[in-house]
Amino acid sequence: MHDVAARAGVSVKTVSNVVNGYPHIRPSTRDRVEAAIAELGYRMNVTARNLRTRRTGMIALAVPELSLPYFAELADSVIRAAETRGLTVLIEQTSGSRQREIDVLAGRHRDTTDGLIISPLELEPDDLGLFDVDFPLVVLGERIFGAPADHVTMNNVAAARAVTEHLLALGRRRIAVVGAHAGESVGSAALRLQGYTEALEAAGIDVDPALIGEAGLWHRSTGAETMGRLLDSGTEIDAVFALNDAMALGALHALHARDIDVPGQIALVGFDDVDDVRYSVPTITSVSPGREQIAGSAVDLLVARIAERDGDERAPFRRVVPDSSIIGRESTGDVPRRGEERVVSVQHGSTEDFEPLPSS
Numbered sequence: 001m002h003d004v005a006a007r008a009g010v011s012v013k014t015v016s017n018v019v020n021g022y023p024h025i026r027p028s029t030r031d032r033v034e035a036a037i038a039e040l041g042y043r044m045n046v047t048a049r050n051l052r053t054r055r056t057g058m059i060a061l062a063v064p065e066l067s068l069p070y071f072a073e074l075a076d077s078v079i080r081a082a083e084t085r086g087l088t089v090l091i092e093q094t095s096g097s098r099q100r101e102i103d104v105l106a107g108r109h110r111d112t113t114d115g116l117i118i119s120p121l122e123l124e125p126d127d128l129g130l131f132d133v134d135f136p137l138v139v140l141g142e143r144i145f146g147a148p149a150d151h152v153t154m155n156n157v158a159a160a161r162a163v164t165e166h167l168l169a170l171g172r173r174r175i176a177v178v179g180a181h182a183g184e185s186v187g188s189a190a191l192r193l194q195g196y197t198e199a200l201e202a203a204g205i206d207v208d209p210a211l212i213g214e215a216g217l218w219h220r221s222t223g224a225e226t227m228g229r230l231l232d233s234g235t236e237i238d239a240v241f242a243l244n245d246a247m248a249l250g251a252l253h254a255l256h257a258r259d260i261d262v263p264g265q266i267a268l269v270g271f272d273d274v275d276d277v278r279y280s281v282p283t284i285t286s287v288s289p290g291r292e293q294i295a296g297s298a299v300d301l302l303v304a305r306i307a308e309r310d311g312d313e314r315a316p317f318r319r320v321v322p323d324s325s326i327i328g329r330e331s332t333g334d335v336p337r338r339g340e341e342r343v344v345s346v347q348h349g350s351t352e353d354f355e356p357l358p359s360s
Contacts, residue, residue: 007036059302060113062092062104064121068218068246069274070291071119077295078117085303087114096217098122105130105137115302120144125186129359136305138298142188146357150301150317154289155324156188158347160195162326163241163269163287166344168203170332172239172267175200176211178226178251179218179243192243192271210235215247223250231258237266239332245270245277248284252331268331282330283338290322290349297322317356321349 001019005012010033017025018033036042061078063071079089090113094100101120109116115136120143123130131137131147139151167175177196181189197207210233213226223242227250230237240255242248248270255262262268262282270277273288297320308314326344328334335341 001042003040004033004036004042007040008032055114055306056112057086058088058090058113059299060090060092060104060109060116062094062101062116062118064094064096064119066091066093068244069276070244070246070272073274074119074291074295077292078299081292081296081299085299087299087303094121096121102130105133107133107135110135114306117298117302125357128357132359136302136309138302138305140294140298142191143186145186146354148317148356150305151319151354152294152298152301153319153321154188154294155321155347155349156191157195157198159271159287159289159324159326160192160241160243161199162195162345162347163271164196164199165203166326166328167239167241167267167269167332168199168205170239170267173205174208174211174236175239175241176213176230176235176237177241177243178213178223178230179215179247180212182214189243192241196241208235211237218244218247220246220250220253223247224254225250227251227254228257231255231260239267240269242268242270245272245274245284245286248286249276249280252280252284262331263333267333269326273327277329278339278341280331281338283335283341285329285332285334285344286327287324288327289324293320293322293349316353318351319354320351323347323349 001012001015005015010029015033018030059082061075063075066072075091082089090109092104094104101123104118117138117140119140123143128147131149137149139147139149142153142156164175177193179189180193184190200207213230215222215226223246240251242251248268252268255266260266268284270284270286273286277284277286301318323346325346328342328344330338334344
C-alpha cells in the first residue's frame with residue numbers, strides 16, 4: 001500500500017479509501033490510485049484487514065429451501081441489500097432440518113462470517129434458548145417470537161384476513177384453503193388460517209372443515225394434490241386461498257386438468273407474490289408481503305448489531321413487520337387484460353422494541 005501511495009503521489013490513507021470504496025474521493029485522485037494499483041499488481045491482504053477490524057465482510061443467510069420461489073427471491077433480495085452495504089452473503093440451506101437449524105445457530109460459520117440471518121422452519125417456542133448466541137443475529141419468519149434477537153416477520157393474519165374479505169366482496173362464499181397444517185399453533189400456516197377464519201366469522205359465515213385442505217411441504221406438487229382432493233371430494237367451492245404461491249401454481253394446474261375456468265367458476269389467490277405468478281395463465285392474484293423491506297430491514301438490523309460489537313451500548317431488540325398488499329390479477333377477475341395488475345388493499349406494518357421471552 002505504501003508503494004501504491006508513492007507511485008500515485010497520495011497518502012496511504014487515500015489508497016486505503018480507494019481500495020475500500022470510500023465515495024468522497026476526487027475522480028482524478030481515484031484514477032491515479034487505480035492506475036498505480038494496476039501497474040504494481042497490488043492486492044489487498046484481506047486476512048490482515050479482517051484481523052485488524054475483527055470483521056470478515058461476510059454475513060450468513062440460512063433459509064429452508066432455495067427450490068421454493070419465495071426463499072430463492074428472498075435470498076436474491078438479501079444479497080442485493082447486503083451488496084449496497086459492502087457485504088457478501090454466504091447462503092446456508094437447512095432443508096427444513098431441525099438439526100441443521102440448530103447447527104447453524106451453534107455457530108458453524110462463526111469464524112467466517114460477521115453475523116447471521118436465519119429463517120427457521122422446524123424450531124419452536126420451546127427452543128428460545130438456542131437463539132441466545134454471542135454473535136449478531138436476526139430472525140425471520142413466524143416460527144419463533146420473543147427470541148433474544150432482532151426479528152423481521154410478516155403481516156400474516158392481517159393479510160390473510162384481507163384476502164378472504166376480498167374474495168367475499170367478489171361474491172365468493174365457498175372459499176377453500178390449500179396448505180393447512182393440522183394441529184399447528186405457530187408458523188405461517190396457523191397464522192394465515194387464523195386470518196381466513198376471522199374474516200369468515202366477521203361475515204357471519206361458519207368455517208366448513210371440508211374446505212380446509214391440508215398439505216405437508218408447500219410445494220407445487222402438494223398444492224396440486226390438495227386441490228385435487230378437494231375437488232374430488234365433491235365439496236362445493238367457488239374460490240381458493242392457497243397459503244403460498246407455489247401451492248397456488250399447483251392448484252391452478254389441478255383446476256386446468258379438470259377444465260375448471262379460473263376465475264369464472266373458481267377464483268384463486270396465492271401468497272408471497274413471487275415472479276412466477278405474473279406469467280401463469282391466468283395470472284394469479286397474490287399477497288405481496290414486502291419482501292424487499294424484509295430483506296433490507298434484516299440486513300440493516302444485522303449491520304447495526306455488528307457495529308455494536310465495537311462499543312458498550314446495546315440497543316433494544318426490534319421487531320419489524322413490513323407493509324403487505326394484495327396484488328389483484330386475472331385469477332380473481334380484478335383486471336381485464338393479461339399483464340395488468342392493481343393493488344387491491346394495503347395492510348400497514350409496524351416497528352417496535354420488545355423484551356425477549358424467558359427460555360424454558
